[in-house]
Amino acid sequence: MSQSHSIGKGLQPLTNVALMAELIEKLNSRKFGMPGFGVFHGPYGYGKTYSASFALNMVDAVHVSYVKGWTVKHFLKSIARAMNLPPLRKSAQWGEYMDALIDALRSSGTTLLLDEVNLIVKQELFMETIRVLGDNSQATVVLIGTDELPQYLQMHGALSSRCTWCPAQPSDLTDARMLASYYADGVTISNDLLEIVVNRCTGSARLICKELVQIDEWAVAHGFAEVDAATAGHIDFSESNSAPIPRKGLKV
Incomplete structure (x- = not known):
């Protein structure tokens, strides 16, 4: 259905x-x-x-x-x-x-x-x-x-x-493609990159959306109409899915 x-x-x-x-x-x-x-x-x-x-x-x-x-x-x-x-x-x-x-x-x-x-x-x-x-x-x-x-x-x-x-089921490649049509509508994302995103986000639709937005923003900023797995190696995805570690030398 x-x-x-x-x-x-x-x-x-x-x-x-x-x-x-x-x-x-x-x-x-x-x-x-x-x-x-x-x-x-x-x-x-x-x-x-x-x-x-x-x-x-x-x-x-x-x-x-x-x-x-x-x-x-x-x-x-x-x-x-x-x-x-x-x-x-x-x-x-x-x-x-x-x-x-x-x-x-x-x-x-x-x-x-x-x-x-x-x-x-x-x-x-x-x-x-x-x-x-x-x-x-x-x-x-x-x-x-x-x-x-x-x-x-x-x-x-x-x-x-x-x-x-x-x-509820983890998001798959088809879900990721559908989400990309909205959250990354400024760029064409290859299937190999989408598969990496889905696997890295362990099927979490929320995390997938965050990475798609990051890909879209990076592509627009750097003038890319298409992004694949090789190109995406320049994107730091740790910003979207990982909590920042404490900074040294800061006084509380």
């Missing part, structure tokens, strides 16, 4: 965008009585959040990323705001937000995309809140997080037993 998402001038059919789309489609078309929980997991930089953002253009969905320090009530209020629900009274308790969200999700059929769940997966109240939201509303709920998320979810058997798993 190939899904495309416009990021400026081009349409980008990316592997993980398609996987997210397939997961949501599978959950939305599930048989009556089957659980609607999905887990989209993978390393940082694989484009999980980008894929969730694309899904907003594909289905009726809301995307909420947990922020460290939020209480369960604030988490629920953020979901309610994303769904454009009328605000409850200031003294409303989290249970009242639960009731309002369950009713809204049940009646609207909205897909719920919850991001950074790896930050709350060890907290029983958060996980049970998410389970009750999905169970009582019969909504599709996709949990998004790092590769460790599925294992930590095993701590919550009532939730993990309801989940459909979908691992």
